[in-house]
């Protein structure tokens with residue numbers, strides 16, 4: 015087991031200041047950023063808001079976020095013990111909460 | 126509060142739900158509401174399937190739905206509901222051809238006919254596919270496109286149905302949680318179709334997406350419908366375990382073993398299948414249940430691989446043979462640092478599909494008038510064991526039927542039977558939870574415990590003591606639901622969604638466990654260590670019901 019450090023954007027769209035929480039995540043070789051985030055939700059902070067569906071298949075594309083400033087799939091990016099990774103919601107989409115932004119096709123919304 | 130009114134409510138937008146929506150419109154429904162807790166067409170198993178779809182098209186060699194049915198019944202170990210299995214086999218060719226007209230892109234032979242390959246359990250080449258390993262994504266994208274063309278199908282993503290509403294014993298609609306806003310939504314419907322998929326996510330080791338936690342079964346039970354064959358969870362013996370591999374179907378090692386053999390080795394690097402009565406001698410001949418048993422026992426005896434499975438090795442296969450058989454896959458594996466010529470992978474039994482589900486007739490109608498079910502959420506067609514390639518056709522065929530018969534049902538009603546104040550308790554529940562509260566544990570932690578418990582005690586091999594332990598704990602966890610901690614807040618509050626997922630998962634898990642305890646024999650996917658023989662007396666499907674007070678009872682004859 016090694017330890018990854020994740021700096022995760024927290025809060026909602028309307029918050030006055032942007033803030034990040036830093037977490038330590040134990041991981042096995044090959045574990046992904048999504049694995050780390052699911053572990054955090056289970057063992058550290060159930061309020062952490064993330065979006066994902068297929069977990070292993072890389073077909074739903076719901077886990078797209080910004081990792082160290084570049085758009086990437088959380089489920090395809092390996093965790094690293096070497097450096098702190100900064101996670102932000104997908105840029106260019108309305109931010110909802112934590113790592114989740116509004117990515118639904120417009121015609122699939124309730125309103 | 127948002128209130129929606131529709132002719133047909135479809136819960137879940139995988140292959141079954143999307144096909145149901147199309148069929149409902151085709152059969153006269155004026156308004157269809159297709160909702161999914163994830164995104165329409167992306168959240169469930171359909172988009173993840175990489176292998177094949179069975180249908181007696183007779184494109185490669187003479188074939189007939191009767192022959193497909195015979196194979197389906199044989200795989201089902203005497204337990205298939207023959208009417209449903211026959212419907213699946215008879216309608217499958219029409220659905221596959223319709224998908225072809227909608228340009229799904231089935232792989233074709235040189236003469237333009239749809240290519241069909243042989244798959245385990247089929248007596249002839251019957252299975253179509255979309256290249257490259259793209260069957261599920263192509264099916265999902267095609268249906269999404271068709272559904273998107275029809276203005277009378279209203280699609281809503283990120284809407285999780287939490288409760289069905291009945292009035293005078295008939296389906297009247299539902300209450301749902303708008304995940305983005307954290308607000309309840311009520312939905313009046315003349316007919317409702319449960320197409321919410323399976324339950325394999327309640328197992329630690331599974332091929333499931335996040336949205337396959339058994340919601341459909343829990344919704345149906347609570348609404349007064351019956352479930353059937355719930356004890357039959359299909360475990361795939363050599364699912365991928367390690368190294369971590371994303372983007373590949375975890376059951377991908379099956380075709381590898383068919384083509385290249387491969388050796389199963391325990392943690393010490395020794396072959397072990399022979400000790401359990403299977404001598405492979407290079408060919409892949411071990412039956413699935415025996416492989417699952419042998420792997421489980423090696424791990425229990427402390428002879429497992431580092432991650433708790435066994436090794437699957439192709440190190441003895443020449444690199445050229447690997448490349449020739451699976452070139453593109455070998456390349457993808459290399460990107461994950463996996464070189465089959467140099468190192469083994471770790472595999473283990475994983476929960477992959479659920480045979481059981483809502484008990485329905487050939488119109489896909491449950492015993493609750495106006496409540497239909499389709500796809501993996503429906504039970505009976507596959508009996509004790511599913512034939513490979515039968516699940517996608519089940520979703521398409523049953524989806525089409527459910528949409529059609531739901532439309533006919535709705536056509537006879539002038540309005541939904543939505544009484545004043547219907548669903549009020551479910552609405553209040555959502556609001557109460559959103560207020561937040563302290564508690565003994567988070568629903569996310571309990572979901573994790575649920576998966577571990579089901580894997581340990583209600584896996585492929587079961588015995589009374591373990592099943593009873595599981596049942597006791599599941600009931601305690603269900604009783605503790607009101608005492609769990611919920612983070613306060615409405616918009617995008619994952620804690621709310623977790624709580625509802627847990628409530629449904631516990632009900633589905635209890636249905637599986639109670640049914641497994643009741644069936645005192647071994648058959649297909651249900652293997653009892655304390656009752657290892659198949660017993661003719663158990664040759665019929667058994668049903669699960671929920672009483673008004675929430676008590677779940679199992680084992681009643683169909």
Ligand SMILES: Cc1cc2nc3c(=O)[nH]c(=O)nc-3n(C[C@H](O)[C@H](O)[C@H](O)COP(=O)(O)OP(=O)(O)OC[C@H]3O[C@@H](n4cnc5c(N)ncnc54)[C@H](O)[C@@H]3O)c2cc1C
Nearest residue numbers: 137139140141162168169170171176286322500501516517
């Ligand atoms: C990795 C994998 C590979 C497979 N490969 C094959 C194969 O090669 N061939 C084959 O025949 N079968 C295969 N299967 C099985 C097959 O894919 C499924 O049985 C089938 O797709 C089920 O379709 P469905 O529409 O019933 O459910 P799904 O496609 O699972 O859709 C159900 C939908 O319901 C939604 N939902 C759930 N609960 C709620 C709720 N409360 N409110 C609103 N929405 C909800 C989910 O988000 C989901 O989108 C595979 C399965 C997996 C997991």
Ligand code: FES
Nearest residue numbers: 068072075077089
């Ligand atoms: S979780 Fe589905 S693509 Fe990443």
